[in-house]
Amino acid sequence: MQMNRWRADAQALLFLLPFLVVYVVFTIWPMIKGLEMSFYKWTLIKKMKYVGLDNYNQMLQDTAFWSAVWHSLLFVILSTPAMIVLAIVLALIANRRSRLQKFYRSVFFLPSILSVAVASFLGLFIFQPYTGLLNTLLHLIGLLPDNKEIFWLNETNLAWIAVTLLTLWWTVGFNFILYLSAMQDIPEDVYEAARLDGANDSQIFWRITLPMLSGITKTITMLQIIASFKVFLQIYIMTGGGPLDQTRPIIQYIWQTGFRENNLGYASAMSYMLFVILLVLSAFQYWLNNRKGA
């Protein structure tokens, strides 16, 4: 019996070892290392000197940091509800029985496989004045007079709209697929029973489909909030964080501090803050989901 135990332990270790090595070296260890670095003045070249809580103090007083946090949060607020509503609408369309069902599924998901760089540059060219796709389209259908141009990316509010629209187009596919598969899991006889009782389409949607999707909606909300908070490249490419850093998100600020200003220590402290914020967001979401024993 004793032999068997050791054997099982050894076998488990053997099977877990490859994963454990990369996991500890490249996830757990950096997590610990980051804590150390956040207490030092640390450049790209080497560890300079121990500064205690200086980096954290600096962070608390750094208005650029807090406005970057706010920009990421603003993007969460702008994108999350739109992501969910649009994903439900798309899933309803692709779930309808029609010859185009498969076509809709492919088309709505297709942009999601694009690389973030490709999607961002498409966004940049779509929202250009004079030659961009959107402005020429608006000229063509007469919504925008020929002698006028909208400078989407040079004005803070418009820039947020542009970035949100681009992100919506590019990533809503994931949520769409999650909703679609959840809708297909709703048994057909539930709908049949409702129709026999005389329910119309909108009643069926509000009273049956939507409530039955509440589980997946919670999951998607959580995943989306975290994903949106981590926004970076599409903003960096489309607006560069501008005008005047007014759209710069937290990840861009961390990267600039670390690699442009050669201050890895402070960047590590901010990374820890980012980690804490994301942890709090997930914890909040978890609490929300389990509040009413849902």
Add this chain to the structure above:
Amino acid sequence: MKWIIRLFSMLLALLFIFPLIWMLIVSVKVEGMKITTLLDWFTPPYSFAVYQEVMTQTKLMQWVWNSFFVAVCVMVLTVLMAAMAGYAMSKINFRYKSFMFFFILAGLLIPGEAILIPLYQVAKDLDILNSYQGLIFPVLASPFAIIILKSFFDGVPNDLIESVQIDGGGIWRIFGSIMLPLVRPALASMAILTFIGSWNNFLWPFLSVTDDNLYTLPMGIPTLMDQYTEDYVKPMVINTISSIPIMILFLIFERQIVKGISMSGIKG
């Protein structure tokens, strides 16, 4: 009413696909065309001259190869490691198993973006910056894939394992020729999702590589774009070349991709 819904659906579909069609069409236009109305984008003359120019005079094709090579390595190693770990977590009874489970779950809470700065330092200490190893190894640990694959191994009845053991089969035979084939659909979904994730991964390559012979596409593209923002033809050629491989994969593996995403919904 039916017609309105149909029209609305078609319009939305058009809206989703239109930027991609625009990308493809502009990429075969002749450089230096004057664009005054929308229709000018779509009318001839067409030409592939810029394709040839981009493919021969930039490192784009090298970057396509790098992205592909790194993605294949990441895919194979990630799924293999996750399958082994998932199997151990599901079918082997060992001491400290619940601790191990907690330890792996904790990884789900650590966002990659939050450890990038120290990861850079760790990679520098290990001297793997600016190398394929540096692009591949740091992204291999996937607690998510382990959790998913474990749940699939859980669904395989234990009797099956016992009967192989009675026949004298060792643990590698059980794993390699019984367990892996049984969870093949899940492996395929994890593999294709991992491939796409690696193909599109931007932040880590961006930080860890400065040698432009090692660039992957997402980080190479911006370096080419800076030079050509006046004319859209070259950027669209670059976008198209970068997207064609992944679009072909999508058309082939759509079913597995969709399944893999549906699995990720279980996580919450």
